[in-house]
Amino acid sequence: MKKLRFTLSEDGKISLMKYGLSLVATLAVGAVMILLQGENPAAAFVEIFRGAFGSRAAIGNTLHWAVPCMLVGSAALVAFKSGVMNLGLEGQLYLGGFVAGCAGYMVSLPPVLHPLFCLLAGGLAGMLWAMLPAFLKLLFKVDEVITTLLLNYVAIFFTELLTLLVISGAKALGTNSIMTPLIHDSAKLTPLIPGTSATTGIFVAVAVVLCVYLLYRYTLTGYELKQVGENLKFARVGGVNANKMFIIIFLVSGFIAGLCGSAETIGVNNRFISRFSSNLGWDGVMITRVASNSPLGVLVVSLIWAAFKAGALHMERTTTLNRYIINLLQALFVLFISIDYGMLYRKYLGWRARKKMVEEEARKLEN
Amino acid sequence: MEYIQAMYSTITLSATFRLSAPLLLGLAGYCFSNKAGIMNIALESFMMISAFFALLGSYLFHSAFIGALFGVVAGTVLSFLYGVLVFHAGANGLITGVGFNLSGWGLTTMLLVAIFHTRGATNVGAVSFSPIDVPILRDIPYLGKIFNQQTILVYLGPLLMLIAWVVMYKTPFGVRIRAVGLNRRAAETAGVSVMKYSWIAMLLSGACMGLSGTFISLNSLAMFSENMTGGRGFMVLASAMVAGGNPLKAMLCGFIFAYCDALTLTWSGFDVYSQVISMLPYLAVLLVLFLTHLKNIKSFGRFEAS
Numbered sequence: 182m183k184k185l186r187f188t189l190s191e192d193g194k195i196s197l198m199k200y201g202l203s204l205v206a207t208l209a210v211g212a213v214m215i216l217l218q219g220e221n222p223a224a225a226f227v228e229i230f231r232g233a234f235g236s237r238a239a240i241g242n243t244l245h246w247a248v249p250c251m252l253v254g255s256a257a258l259v260a261f262k263s264g265v266m267n268l269g270l271e272g273q274l275y276l277g278g279f280v281a282g283c284a285g286y287m288v289s290l291p292p293v294l295h296p297l298f299c300l301l302a303g304g305l306a307g308m309l310w311a312m313l314p315a316f317l318k319l320l321f322k323v324d325e326v327i328t329t330l331l332l333n334y335v336a337i338f339f340t341e342l343l344t345l346l347v348i349s350g351a352k353a354l355g356t357n358s359i360m361t362p363l364i365h366d367s368a369k370l371t372p373l374i375p376g377t378s379a380t381t382g383i384f385v386a387v388a389v390v391l392c393v394y395l396l397y398r399y400t401l402t403g404y405e406l407k408q409v410g411e412n413l414k415f416a417r418v419g420g421v422n423a424n425k426m427f428i429i430i431f432l433v434s435g436f437i438a439g440l441c442g443s444a445e446t447i448g449v450n451n452r453f454i455s456r457f458s459s460n461l462g463w464d465g466v467m468i469t470r471v472a473s474n475s476p477l478g479v480l481v482v483s484l485i486w487a488a489f490k491a492g493a494l495h496m497e498r499t500t501t502l503n504r505y506i507i508n509l510l511q512a513l514f515v516l517f518i519s520i521d522y523g524m525l526y527r528k529y530l531g532w533r534a535r536k537k538m539v540e541e542e543a544r545k546l547e548n
Numbered sequence: 549m550e551y552i553q554a555m556y557s558t559i560t561l562s563a564t565f566r567l568s569a570p571l572l573l574g575l576a577g578y579c580f581s582n583k584a585g586i587m588n589i590a591l592e593s594f595m596m597i598s599a600f601f602a603l604l605g606s607y608l609f610h611s612a613f614i615g616a617l618f619g620v621v622a623g624t625v626l627s628f629l630y631g632v633l634v635f636h637a638g639a640n641g642l643i644t645g646v647g648f649n650l651s652g653w654g655l656t657t658m659l660l661v662a663i664f665h666t667r668g669a670t671n672v673g674a675v676s677f678s679p680i681d682v683p684i685l686r687d688i689p690y691l692g693k694i695f696n697q698q699t700i701l702v703y704l705g706p707l708l709m710l711i712a713w714v715v716m717y718k719t720p721f722g723v724r725i726r727a728v729g730l731n732r733r734a735a736e737t738a739g740v741s742v743m744k745y746s747w748i749a750m751l752l753s754g755a756c757m758g759l760s761g762t763f764i765s766l767n768s769l770a771m772f773s774e775n776m777t778g779g780r781g782f783m784v785l786a787s788a789m790v791a792g793g794n795p796l797k798a799m800l801c802g803f804i805f806a807y808c809d810a811l812t813l814t815w816s817g818f819d820v821y822s823q824v825i826s827m828l829p830y831l832a833v834l835l836v837l838f839l840t841h842l843k844n845i846k847s848f849g850r851f852e853a854s
Contacts (some may be wrong), residue, residue, distance in 0.1 A: 206554065218662055266642055268589075319839040324591065326642065328837065334830045342823035467644050486625045503661040509654030516647040521638025544659050 195230065195523045196473075203517035220500055229507070230494020232489035239495070241377020246487035248448060250384035252441035253465030254472070254479040254486075255393045261466070262397070262436040262474040263410035267431060269314060269329030269464030270438045272336030276310040277303035277338040277364060277439025278446040282453025283347060285364025295368040300385065300443045307439020308432050308541040310336065315431035325431075333462070341455040359455040370448040378483065387480070389437060391407045438462065460508075467515045478516035486511070554814045558693040563813050566698055568593070568806035569767070570777075572705030574784040575798045577756025580749040583716065583793035585729040588750075589645035590630050591757055591780030593652030598622040598761030600656040603772045604663070607674040612731070612766055615674065618699075619753050619762035627754020630825045631747060635793040657774050668773035677701055678772035701763045706799065708756070713795040725749060759782070779830065786833045790840050801836065808832040 201468050212222040233243045237532035253270055260267035282304035290298055314328040348361060397403040411428045417423055441461065446453050468486055472478030489511065493504035499515035554560055561687060574591065581588055598619040605611075605618025626836065633639040661810040664672055676701035685696040727735040728745045736742050764780070765772045783805050791797035808829040815825045 214658075268642075268646070317838065317841075320845055321838065322844040323837050323841045324789065325783065326587070327789060328834060330589065330782045331779065331830045331833055333785065333832070335827050336826040338823040339832075341802070342821055342827075345821060345823070460650065463646060463650050466643070467650065470643055503658060505658035505661065506653045507654075508650055509658055512647050512650035512654055516633065516639075516644060519639040519643045519647065520633065524638040 192523075195526060198526075199518060199520075199522045200486055202522070203514055203520075204528070206517050207510050208537050209516040210513055211373065211506065214506060215502060215508075218502060220502055225496055225502055228496040228499050228534075229489065230493035235302060235495075237374060239491060240376050241374050241379040242381050242491035243488045244373065245377075246490040247483050248380070248382040248386045248444050249441050249461050249488045250464060250468060250478065250483035252437055252444060253461055253474065255390050255469035256434045256437035256441060257469040258463035258472070258474055258479055259393060259406075259437065261410075261469050262425065263406050263430045265410075265430045265434070266326045267314075267329055267428065267434045268326060268466070269311065269332050269336075269462075270434070270441075270465050271458060271460065272329070272375030272433045273307035273310045273438035273443075274458055274462050275336045275340045277307035277442030278457060279343060279361075279442075279453045280306035280439075281443030281446040282361040283353035283475050284366065285368035285452075286362045289365065290367060292367045293369075295365065296370050296447055299364075299447045300440055301367050303443025303446070304436040304439040307442060308436040310544075311431045311435025311438070315428055319427060322410050325403065335337055337456060339455070340435040344453060345453060354387070361453040362461035363452050364447060368447050370444070370450060376401070378449070380448045382444045385440070385444060386483075389440065390476055390483075393437075394480075397476060438465070441465075464511075467511060470515055471518055549816060554818075555811065557814065560807075560810045560814045561694045561812035562698075564803065564807045565832055566702050566767070567809045568802050569702045569705040569765045570708050570780050571784055571787060571802035571806060573701065573760035573763060574753075574757045575779070575787055575802055576705075576708035577753040577826060578784055578788050579712055579716065579791070579793045579795045579798055580725050581753040583587055583726050583729045584749040585643060585732075585762070586746065586749060586753075587592040587785075588630070588753065589642060589782070589785060590626070590648035591753070592779065593645075593648040593763040593842075594623050594626050594754055594757035595764060595781040595784075596649075596652040596656055596775075596777045597626060597763040598758040600761075601660060602758075602762040602773055603672075603674050603770060604659075605670065606676070606766055606770060610673075610675050612675045612677045616677075616759065616762045619766075620758035621754070621755040623758025623761060624751055625754075627725055627750050627757070631750040633671050633804060635746060635750075637741065638706065643719060653775060660774065667824060668771070670769070670771040670773075672770070674692065674766070674770035676766045676768055679768065699767050701759065704759070705802075708759075709795050709799045709802075716793075726793075737854040744852050754819055757784075760784070779806075783829070784834055786837060790836055804836065805829055805832055811847065 185289070213223050215222040218523070232239055234240055237313035253274065256270055257267070258275075281299040284299045284302040285295070288295070288298065295548045314323075314325045314332060315324040317328050318325045344359050344361055370382045373379040373381055373383060395403075397407060397432060405416065406419055406426055408419065409430075416426075442458070445457060445461070450457055464486060468479055468482050472482040473507055489507050494508075496502055497504040554608050574595065578588070578591060601613040601622035602619030604615075606615030609615075626648070630644060633644050634641050660667060677699040679699055680703070682696055685692050716725070722743055723739045724735070725748075727738065727740055728742050728749075735745075743846075760775070760780075764777055784802075787798050787801035787805065790801050812825045812828055816822055
């Protein structure tokens, strides 16, 4: 009879170490910061947990935050898995949100079709916005990192401007109150759990993540996309059209980011509000990084991320701490994760071996 | 035609000179990083965090200069942490940059709420730099209005850039930095320690971003608000990229972007959507990037992932 044994490969050990060490380090930093602000870290954590899972409303909140996290996470995954630095998710998300907001109140459609139409329109808007840096890169070799970064700022002002033009005349309202009219009831995503903020948007989000998973798992395009990221030269020799792949990556990534903006607009705010996303686009980059670019990982990490978002708001209400500490800790966790522990481990092994050798030499000399 | 008039009014040009400071101060250090082949999107967070600490230093010690010291130290410490992660721990520079930028936003907003109990701190009792009245400049008719009555940080910007140019092109140190960027292996063979010069370039950029952050929070009005830098760190990055790390060219870019920034101020009183005006500096950067890359259309078809 074969004996069942739980063993880990070298890679497995390293990634276990990576997540374990990062978690411990982040928690330690977080505990110190909470102590410095005169609160009890354990109590704060309990409040976060309560805010994320403690009641029906809390679970609803977590599910509601999971929608944008999953969508923007998969948008980032599509780009980063292929080594394309789409840092413009935030901007693509704003465009998507704006167009969905317009489609929500300008068009009249039956209930189920209307949200789908809004989502699609928003996705296409995000896609169009993503075309800009993609073409600048392909035609003129302008680094997509800097263009996408700057286009984020342009997108904020551009959607504000469009909103003002759409609601016409009402100018100089002050930047805080720039928003489109409320969308029709037919355009709203239907609530999932009555009395909570969870909507059917979660199905859309999970479906998108699964589509991305299937794309990479079973299709030729997915394989080629992965190749471009892993080894561009090899992919090119194998006959992959890198230019085409680059465009596809940007369009798909922009489309999903646009979907995320639309889902926020028709599922949460019920209108487009300027500057509604407080760095949601960047959460995507962090989520895909923590998930090591695996689609199913994005599903899990998004839920954790959403739990922290819901919990942080609750913690802010019940303690003197503010929710930005959670943003900070999430970013710190990503920084700890991005350390190459494998390399450090190998360096350590090399150093130990060298030390051993030196000691043996010394012993030989002594004898 | 008030728009045209505003374009060359002394108010706009004076604001251009003033607003060029955060870009030039940062560029004076980052040009070396750029020449040494380091792409660093964390500049934004360097600027934001050091802006906050400059305000904090000035608030605690009631001195703008101690504030500046806090800013510079904060910038240097940040660049040190970034360097450890990227040079020695094998972290991806862009992901680390994203992590830094988000930490910067989280840290400054958290501390802002925790210390000053607000998301936009003004009138907290911090001392800012005051304008200097330069005796000779005051009497020159047109130029006096533009260049006089600025703070020391504003004068420091172009000065540091000129020093950076001299160091970059006239000293052995500059040659070594450029060699590291051109060809690492060749530089190593010639006996230049790539690691040492990368580190110097990195710390220099951190210290200079600290000064530029100090300008953000302590120039003429001592204040800090959430996301106050508004992408100026990315503009520093873009200027250095367009200029290829040459301080004089970078200074020109800095002035162009500062000019658009200044127009944002002077045009905002007119009957036009403020959003159009606010977009200008970012669009200007994109336009300059586009124009300087126009020549690349010839080599269309060879895509390289970054």
